[in-house]
Amino acid sequence: MTQGYHPLVKRLLDGELSLAELPSELRAEGAEALRLVGAADRSPVTLSSALDERVMGTVRRHAASPGQRAWRWLNTPRNIELRLRVRPWTVWAGALAAAAALALLVGRPAPEPVPGAQARGGTRDSVLVRFVLYAPGARRVAVAGTFNQWDRAAAPLMPAGTSGVWTTTLALPVGQHQYAFVVDGARWVVDPGAPAVDDGFGRRNSVVAVTTQGAHL
């Protein structure tokens, strides 16, 4: 059984000491250790030129599969330009109608929020999903996910008073979405009220499935 290296020799290998800084009785051991790490092969490795075409061939097949196309379509954010041709009086009428609707809503007691993602109305192709996180002491909270290309700034949550509860409501397209909360711009937090899956890279993402009947956790 060979004895392990002296701690000072290990510091030599780590680059924290030079051979000359070792006590004289350790220099032979140090020189031997340097021969060991000096044997590491640092020459570059070049892979076969055929690799590019193999990867792109597979990628093209995957991109063409209906499942992949549907998933990408659901997950890819798009810029939508809406052009309207209106008469000016209709703008004022619309604004008055919106103000009246808002006046009806204000004053209604808000339901007590619970952590997690909850669904409400929405359009035929999207559903309003309410995201709630209890994060006392947080300075800012946002939700990022496949629906906003994991943009940490796209969907901030608002604090509900000083209770430590943060909420926001987003219109999500029908489909399955992965997401996580971002606390103070840096800390990723899974939704404690939703199931989570491994993202394959050592982190966890929460999952919400949105259907025309609502959101399902």
Added chain:
Amino acid sequence: MGVLLGLEAEATDAEVVRAVLAGDVERYAVLVRRYRDRYARYASRMLGSRDVAEDAVQDALVRAFDRLADCREPDKFAGWLFLILRNRCFAERRGRQRMERSLDSTDEMFAAPDRPDGAYEQVERAQALERALQHLTPEQREVFVLKHTEGLAYEEIAGVTGATVASLKMRMHRAYDRLRELMKEHL
């Protein structure tokens, strides 16, 4: 064609990722060309074979494409791809260890003939180190490869692996002792 290559060289990873997500699948070739060899040495040293490393890099690039919508920070595509490749290398090692357990490989394979030729000794030592690395745990091997082959500092290794500097040093120091034992005939 020259103009196209110029545009490819200038496009950031984030721009290419967004173009691919928007449906321009062929732009993914830019990322393939950009990263195919960058991590090849890491994979090769981790897996002990250039051919197996090539399979691992290919799988990682395909998997990255399949999950591109999950890439939270497209401007950090390189680090994200590295994590995919790293997981692939660890999984490959675990699978092979299960297969090799019954082969009962021993340290005799490192015994070297006693030759006076210095250059030959160096080549032998390098080959013996390659074989000895395969007898470390994947975590020990990784920290050795990243520090002594890729030339990263402990702080940089901590950044790409998520481990603390203290735990990385502990792994490395155990690796030094184990390698000394495995390489005793060559030092």
